[in-house]
Amino acid sequence: MANSITKTKFQEIKEKTEKFIVGNYSRHEISFEYGVGEYLFDSEGKQYLDFQSGIAVTNLGHSEADIIAALQEQADKLFHTSNLFYSKEQAELAETLIAHSFPGKVFFCNSGTEANEAAFKLARKHSVKKGISNPIILALKGSFHGRSTGAMSMTGQEKVRQGFGDLVSGFHFIQENDIEDLEKAFSKHSGHIAGMIVEPILGEFGVLPIREEFLKRARELTASEGAPLIFDEIQTGMGRTGKLFCFQHYSFTPDIMTLAKGLGSGFPMGAVIIGEKFSNVLEPGSHGTTFGGNHLAAKIGYETIRVLKTRDILNNVPALSEFFFKRLKMLQLKFPETIREVRGIGLHIGVELTIPVKSIIKKCLENGLILNGTNEKVIRILPPLNIGIERIDEAVSIIEKVFEGENLK
Ligand SMILES: Cc1ncc(COP(=O)(O)O)c(C=O)c1O
Numbered sequence: 472m473a474n475s476i477t478k479t480k481f482q483e484i485k486e487k488t489e490k491f492i493v494g495n496y497s498r499h500e501i502s503f504e505y506g507v508g509e510y511l512f513d514s515e516g517k518q519y520l521d522f523q524s525g526i527a528v529t530n531l532g533h534s535e536a537d538i539i540a541a542l543q544e545q546a547d548k549l550f551h552t553s554n555l556f557y558s559k560e561q562a563e564l565a566e567t568l569i570a571h572s573f574p575g576k577v578f579f580c581n582s583g584t585e586a587n588e589a590a591f592k593l594a595r596k597h598s599v600k601k602g603i604s605n606p607i608i609l610a611l612k613g614s615f616h617g618r619s620t621g622a623m624s625m626t627g628q629e630k631v632r633q634g635f636g637d638l639v640s641g642f643h644f645i646q647e648n649d650i651e652d653l654e655k656a657f658s659k660h661s662g663h664i665a666g667m668i669v670e671p672i673l674g675e676f677g678v679l680p681i682r683e684e685f686l687k688r689a690r691e692l693t694a695s696e697g698a699p700l701i702f703d704e705i706q707t708g709m710g711r712t713g714k715l716f717c718f719q720h721y722s723f724t725p726d727i728m729t730l731a732k733g734l735g736s737g738f739p740m741g742a743v744i745i746g747e748k749f750s751n752v753l754e755p756g757s758h759g760t761t762f763g764g765n766h767l768a769a770k771i772g773y774e775t776i777r778v779l780k781t782r783d784i785l786n787n788v789p790a791l792s793e794f795f796f797k798r799l800k801m802l803q804l805k806f807p808e809t810i811r812e813v814r815g816i817g818l819h820i821g822v823e824l825t826i827p828v829k830s831i832i833k834k835c836l837e838n839g840l841i842l843n844g845t846n847e848k849v850i851r852i853l854p855p856l857n858i859g860i861e862r863i864d865e866a867v868s869i870i871e872k873v874f875e876g877e878n879l880k
Contacts, residue, residue, distance in 0.1 A: 480514040499836055506533025509855050509862055511841065519836070522854040522866050523843045527674070527706045527819070530733040531778060532855035538736050541774035542767065551765040560769035567776050568744055571715050573724045576750040578743040579764025583705035583731035584617030586741035587668070589758055590701045590727050591621045593745065594666030595641070597699070597752045606665035609656050611647045615675035616668065616703055625668060628676065641665070647673060648682050657692045666699040666727075667692075671717040674706035677846035678814060678821025683721055690723045699726035699749050705741075706819070709733030710779050710856050713788035713817035720816065736775045740768040784857050788817045794860055795820060795852075798867040805871070808880040811848075820852040821845070831873055840869040 478486075484502045502514045509532050511519045524530060531538065545560065552558065565577040578589050591608065598606035610616070612627040623631055624639035632638060643660060646652040657664065667689055673679040693700040702725035707717035711733065718725055726749055731741035742764070745752075762768070779785060796813060799822060803810040812823040824831070828844040835842050843851040850870075854862070 484514060499833070501836065508532040508534070509858050517839070519839050519841050520862060520866055520869075521841045522852050523841045524853045524855055525737060526732070526843060527709075527711055527853045528732045528735075529737050530709050530711065530856050531736055531775065531784075532857060533737075535736065535778065537778050538771060538774055541770050542738070545767050545770035549766045551762070551767065553761060553765075554759060554763060558764070558766055558769060560766045560773065561764045564742075564764065564769040564773040564776075567773060568730075568742060571776065571780070572728060572744050573746055575744060575746040577764075578745065578753065578758070579769070580731075580741040580743070580760050581739050581762050581768075582617075582741050583703075583729065584619045584622045584741075585760065585763075586705065586729035586731050586743050587616040587622045587625060587703060588619050589743045589753075590666075590668065590699075590703075590729050591625055592758055593727065593743070593749060593752050594699055594701065596757060597749060598663075598665035600752070601697075603663055603665065605641065605663055607641055607643050607660045607663050608665050609643050609645055609660070609667040611669060611673065611681075612644045613647050613673045613676035613679060614644075614668070614670055614703075615673070616670075647676075647679065648685050650685055650688050653685065653688055653692065657696065661696065664693070664696045664698045666701055668701040668703055670703045670705075670707065671720075672707050672712070672816060672819055674819070674851070675845055677823060677849035678819060678851055680814060680816055686721060687723060690725075693726070699746075701725060701727040701729065703729050705729055705731045707816075709775065710785050710788065711817060711819045711853070713785060713792060715776075715779065715785065717816065734772050734775060735768055736771060738768055738771045740764065740772055742772070779856075782857070788856055791858065791860060791863065792817050792820075795863050795867075798863060802867060802871055802874070806874050806879050809874065815852075818852075818854055818856055822850040822852065824848050824850065826879075831870075831877070834873040834876065835869055838869045838873060840866055842870075 481502055503511045504514050505512050511521045568577050610625050614627040616622045616625045627644040643656050645656050702718050704716050708730045726746040728744040799813040811825050815821050827847050828850050832842050832844045845851045
């Protein structure tokens with residue numbers, strides 16, 4: 472007998488997903504079909520305001536014309552050859568990354584995890600070359616650096632580390648924003664320190680900015696050990712905080728910076744910017760990847776930076792951010808028992824609640840607003856950098872309506 476119940480497009484996608492794809496993600500009951508600017512449209516035609524940007528990836532919104540044109544132009548010519556040959560696109564992207572960050576060289580890879588893995592290997596290799604027998608890398612307790620064995624071992628958050636048996640040894644975790652703990656770690660491991668890795672804003676830990684004094688002290692202490700200070704700018708980079716890179720808010724420079732997410736505007740790619748002091752540590756054979764910085768990825772990365780730097784996008788972020796914070800703080804005044812703190816830099820915003828955010832995120836989605844929950848009680852807001860101020864108003868009004876509907880105080 473023929474099945475008389477017609478499935479929706481979404482039901483078909485969901486059924487196949489559950490049958491054929493590993494269940495390591497908990498997914499919302501939505502499948503998107505296309506996107507235009509700050510809007511996404513699902514399989515059933517419903518429109519959403521995207522204030523998650525694929526977790527800080529589509530910083531220019533969806534279907535950005537110049538990115539599509541660059542992709543199409545390159546796709547017509549050449550996708551991939553391998554790192555056994557020179558590449559014009561790769562060389563040009565490296566040149567522009569260095570011009571906009573600090574003097575040094577670039578290593579290309581395919582994701583944030585791989586960028587951190589490369590930085591980790593570089594730091595260890597450098598210290599072993601120096602004759603350090605048991606190198607220690609310092610990281611933060613609330614950090615998230617990725618899911619490979621190395622990047623996971625470098626991650627402080629227990630929930631990421633648990634369940635895999637013994638991890639890579641040689642890490643010491645410091646309490647974020649605690650200068651005393653930072654200094655203690657440096658004096659305990661002095662002479663053995665291979666490097667320190669820091670996210671300037673702990674994204675997966677609830678959008679927690681690291682204070683400038685702490686970062687500055689980390690800069691001084693790593694310099695005195697001759698060890699690299701590594702900034703993980705995978706989430707904070709590519710304009711998210713209003714500067715191309717978050718370190719540019721401060722008066723000092725890291726030795727190494729890892730990038731991914733927004734670098735490819737949705738095309739998977741990663742990069743490690745390695746300052747001059749450390750740029751010759753990785754020699755032929757010591758590290759590599761097949762795809763890293765292939766012609767297509769590099770072309771899109773270059774175009775992403777060109778668009779960010781030549782349009783008035785970054786200059787507008789402070790005003791957008793100020794308006795967003797003002798509206799969210801007004802919301803906090805209305806719901807003082809529910810909203811504990813509004814924090815972040817630029818358009819990297821966290822709203823910490825006193826309650827879990829899961830059902831709030833779900834209700835916002837039902838009302839056509841895509842947000843992201845992180846660290847259980849934090850609403851993470853990552854809109855495209857080129858949105859209009861009216862969209863911010865619209866988003867906060869949806870959050871307000873959801874709070875009211877839930878009878879929050
Ligand atoms: C700060 C930070 N580092 C590393 C990663 C890992 O990047 P990927 O998921 O591209 O491997 C992430 C991803 O969320 C991140 O936010």
